[in-house]
Amino acid sequence: PARLSVNLQVGSAVPIARTAIGRAFYAASSQARQAIIINNLQENLSVEEFNHAQDALASSAEHYEKYGYTVSDGEFSTDILAVAVGVYDVATGQYAYSLNASVPSANWESADYAAMIVPKLQALAEQIGGGI
Numbered sequence: 001p002a003r004l005s006v007n008l009q010v011g012s013a014v015p016i017a018r019t020a021i022g023r024a025f026y027a028a029s030s031q032a033r034q035a036i037i038i039n040n041l042q043e044n045l046s047v048e049e050f051n052h053a054q055d056a057l058a059s060s061a062e063h064y065e066k067y068g069y070t071v072s073d074g075e076f077s078t079d080i081l082a083v084a085v086g087v088y089d090v091a092t093g094q095y096a097y098s099l100n101a102s103v104p105s106a107n108w109e110s111a112d113y114a115a116m117i118v119p120k121l122q123a124l125a126e127q128i129g130g131g132i
Contacts, residue, residue: 015053016057017057018053018076019075020083020102023061025084027063027064028087028088028095030094030095056075068085071084082103085118101117
C-alpha cells in the first residue's frame with residue numbers, strides 16, 4: 001500500500017558500496033578493475049567511510065561468489081531492498097554492467113525476494129550480455 005519512489009534512471013550514479021547494483025558491478029569485475037574502484041574510493045572518501053565501503057564490497061564479493069548476486073537491504077535507502085547481478089558482455093569479454101531489482105523492504109524478506117527475482121535477473125543478464 002505504501003508507495004516508494006527512487007528517482008533513478010539508466011546511467012544514474014549511485015554509491016558503489018551501498019547499493020546492490022554497485023556491489024554486483026564490483027563483485028563481477030576483474031581484479032584490476034576492483035583495484036581501480038578501491039583506489040578511487042580511498043581518494044574520495046574519509047578514512048571511516050572508506051573502511052566501511054571496503055568491508056561492504058569485500059563481503060558482497062564473497063556473497064556474489066557463493067550465491068551469484070548481491071543485496072542491499074536499507075543501506076542505500078532505508079526503505080528499499082535490492083538484489084543485483086553482473087552482466088557479462090561477450091563483445092568485450094568481461095563483466096561490463098549490472099542489473100538490479102528493488103522493492104519496499106517492508107513487504108519482503110531478503111531471502112524470499114532473492115529466491116524469486118535473482119533467477120529472472122540472471123536470465124535477463126544472460127540475454128543482454130550474449131546479445132540474444
